[in-house]
Amino acid sequence: MEKLRIALQKKGRLHDDSMKLLKEAGIKFNIGSGKLVAQSPSFPIEVLFLRDDDIPQTIADGVADLGVVGENEVAEKDFDIAVAKRLGFSKCRISLAIPKSEEYTGKKHFQNKKIATSYPVILQKYFDKEGIDADIHEITGSVEIAPGIGLADGIFDIVSSGSTLVANSLKEVEVVMQSEALLVKADNLSTEKQALLDELLFRLNAVMTANSNKYILLNAPNDKVDEIVSILPGMKSPTVLPLAEEGWSSIHSVISEKKFWEIIGKLKENGAEGIITFPIEKMIL
Structure with a gap:
């Protein structure tokens, strides 16, 4: 079975953020002290640890299939390499x-x-x-x-x-x-490696979507449910459940991290009480 080979920065903030994202996507590596190559026991992929400014060349030459690298390094090296995904960290x-x-x-x-x-x-x-x-x-x-x-x-x-x-x-x-950090890829990946990349992107999307949203639970008087539901569209629509106390409902939904405080203010104005939020581990749309 073929394996993907990914090039990562060997140390620094970009290294730490890249390893954290992969770990959250269920991909861990057996890394020994001073090792520059490591295998994953949980996904068909191996990692090369390189200097950040060497990664674009490594991808362009086909030595690695993928790389996580700063957008500035891609622009500076000026190689014709494709961006598979913008990762949103190391900005x-x-x-x-x-x-x-x-x-x-x-x-x-x-x-x-x-x-x-x-x-x-x-x-x-x-x-x-x-x-x-x-x-x-x-x-x-x-x-x-x-x-x-x-x-x-x-x-x-x-x-x-x-x-x-x-x-x-x-x-x-x-x-x-x-x-910002980019996931870049080599041209002409084999069919098997492209399928592995698609699975990797599926996992990364689930993690990144979860990280940019919060799960919210609140109580509301029944005569305010329609107004609150209009504020909380959720992925499809919020879940509304009756409470033991007559005249009240519990509303569950997902909100964007970017709009969190704006939405919380509107909820309170419309009678929401007992607002609780939770981080989301994975979110698959």
Whole structure:
């Protein structure tokens, strides 16, 4: 029987988030100390642990069938690889930043400036699009220190919280791209491997849908049930059950995490009481 081979970052936040998602999908690996290849006893898949920036090449060359990699790395390596699924974690942005003491008047600020970055391909495409002629200085590692030591006039780098920029007296002035973790795949998977990928995607969808929703249970007076049901559509429609106390019902449904507090407020306004929410482990639509 064929196995899928998936490339994952060997350490860091992307590694941790990827392993957590796979574990929630019922896929665990036998990982020994320092191992770069591991097998799963619960699914026909093996994992290669690599540097994040090596994963696009590994997929493009057909060494691995799948990979979890930052969208920024896919854009920087510029290989023609397909995105199987956007995973929604490890979100960040790639931005231009300058010393906070400088006044910023617009994108032309970067004309004829020296910009330090680990993402020269993305930055060059952006400057070409904007008609900006700048000196792109490629460095690895601590890009944010470049202006402070006189190596560059500004930087182009990953920004999450922005605390690193503040610590180095820099300010973010232009967001060039948003990035998140992607599940990417090689071209021309065999029929058997494509079937395994379909099963993997089915599991991931069930986990990710569950993580973005909550199960809700509440009590409501019967004369308010219609109004509350209109607020809680659920997957089909909410479940309404009579309570032992006459004139009251128990309503069960699923709500989006993003709209949670907005919906809770509306429920309370319409007479809902005893509102309880639960996390959902898996959700299959």
